[in-house]
Amino acid sequence: MAGIYIHIPFCKQRCTYCDFYKETESANIQIDVFVDTLINEIQLRKSYLHNENISTVYFGGGTPSILNLNQLKKIFKEIYGNFDVDDDAEITMEANPDDLSIAYFDSLSSLPFNRLSIGVQSFNNYHLKLINRRHDALQAKQAVENARKFGFSNISVDLIYALPGQTLDDWKNQLDEAFKLDIEHISAYGLTYEEGTLLWKQRNKGLVQVVEDEVTLEMFDYMRLKMNENGFDAYEISNYAKPGFRSRHNSAYWQFVPYIGLGPSAHSFDGRSRQWNIASVNEYIHRLPVNEPYNEKEILNEQDFYNDFIMVSLRTSEGIDLIKLKNKFGQEIYNFCMQNTDNQIKYGNLLNENNKLILTEKGIHLANQVIIELMKTD
Ligand code: SF4
Structure with missing residues (x-):
């Protein structure tokens, strides 16, 4: 049993709190060239998992929903051609709400995705704007509705609490909105001010109102209580699932099941060592085809x-x-x-x-x- 993680390192714009590796469209990197390099990497590293069968595939980012049907089809063709993927494998796509239109779902319908992880973060338009998300609350709700119409029965929503200036009452509203969507899984993270991000700079200049630790703890406690009342099991500090809907991919990480990470900045684990790809699309697409080193490895003691x-x-x-x-x-x-x-x-x-x-x-x-x-x- 093993997993595949695919990092799609592109975003249409930069959220102010985010320190994941990604390039915005202004970087002018051709997504098609990236996809071809990713396919090359799959072929080069197909033995990494020693023919273990694949029980989970996870497209993370960045923004995987930036890819079009042809690009996704090419990647799946290569995955299924080089790995033994279980018939009942969990196959997740992280997606931004504003990408999840009826037309996009229509184009995805021939692909094997059976789980969606939607980056909602908040249903409060003021906060969404403040952290530079692309979508608004209505688009977030519409995305879940559209996903249901297209048969997705395993939907997760990401939320962030302790957003600048957020009150406990506002957080209560956010949770109510999430529960109304009748989804199967929620990942909820307390906001962190990661060094180097725009939000971190704004905080250092006193431009945003940081939520006090005590209030953050109250938000956390309230969330645990309400998750429980609404049938969500707190199976990890930041992850809550209805029965039978824990993320199999993340649970496998926590049980040290081997996985291969493909794409820039993706990490891999083979049971004895960790390996990580270079965190630069440019370097990745130039080094990989000419056999120059594009990853580093650490044997774990x-x-x-x-x-x-x-x-x-x-x-x-x-x-x-x-x-x-x-x-x-x-x-x-x-x-x-x-x-x-x-x-x-x-x-x-x-x-x-x-x-x-x-x-x-x-x-x-x-x-x-x-x-x-x-x-x-x-
Ligand atoms: S969409 Fe996700 S990966 Fe991209 S900048 Fe926002 S939080 Fe980061």
């Missing part, structure tokens, strides 16, 4: 693996499986983890339930600190 295991597992509702930890890393590392765990249990941040270490409601607020406490640094 035991400590790296252990730290990743702690970081990823603790964010999930299943927590850290102690039996798995002992089998994977041995008695010594298990003892190290347990020593550090004791204090966290005493402070009420962690619970040990049937050999699973799980963050408590209090611990969830301090997740990053608890994770650091359990990590190995020497």
